[in-house]
Amino acid sequence: MKKTLNALAVAAAVASTPALAADTQFAVLVLAMPTKYHYEYIPVARESFEKLAKLHTFDLTWTAQPGAFEGDLSKYAAVVLLNSSGEEFNEAQRxxxxxxxxxxxxAVVVHRAIISKPGLWPWYEKLVGRCFVIHPMLQTAVVTKVDASHPATFGLPDKWIWSDEWYEFSNPHGVKINPVLAVDERTYDPKKIWPGQVATGMGADHPVSWWHAVEKGRVFVTALGHNGEMYRDGRYLDHLWGGVWWAAKGLGVSPKP
Structure with missing residues (x-):
């Protein structure tokens, strides 16, 4: 019996530390907090990220606690805010x-992580590069490549039919971004919204994914990714993984001043 227990203990120890033995490329921290608006996507997204980590050989740390930002983040090549906005952070975490x-x-900022209460944390607004204004009802539209040289577009066609919440943005801080994908407002109704709200669209210049340099690092942003099923879609995962890989490694596209 004692030998059996020892064998089980050794097996458990080996099973719990595969990342330590693997020759991994880099480490990524994903913050996915369950909130009022987004929570059902979490188990699906986590499973997909774990598969990506195994497929592409990187260390993945998954957390629902923003307290992770109070610790040592230096070991992470990138942090991913997955539908988890900086407006949820306390002063120490900021x-x-x-x-x-x-x-x-x-950093990689995904969908609702873009949204932050105006004026609450100006540094975060600048990091995202755009401020959320409003979005119409979820609709199908055509997404187009603006920068086909960016890794976040490599798995996508030049024109991509996608259904999402088409966020409208403002730029109160005058941040220069490098658009990766845009939505064609001619392919959906930008004014279709709930009673009492008004959405007008952004016209021909309506980015839904972009990158830029912030401080000494790289930031990739995508407004796509509203529901859980999207994290099972190969095209969306190619887009998201391309952004994470670029943020972590800086390969494919170099940040502009």
């Missing part, structure tokens, strides 16, 4: 994120 970026850290 300070930790700013230190990370100022030291050369990199």
């Amino acid at each position: 300070a930790g994120f700013e230190r990370y970026m100022k030291a050369g850290g990199n």
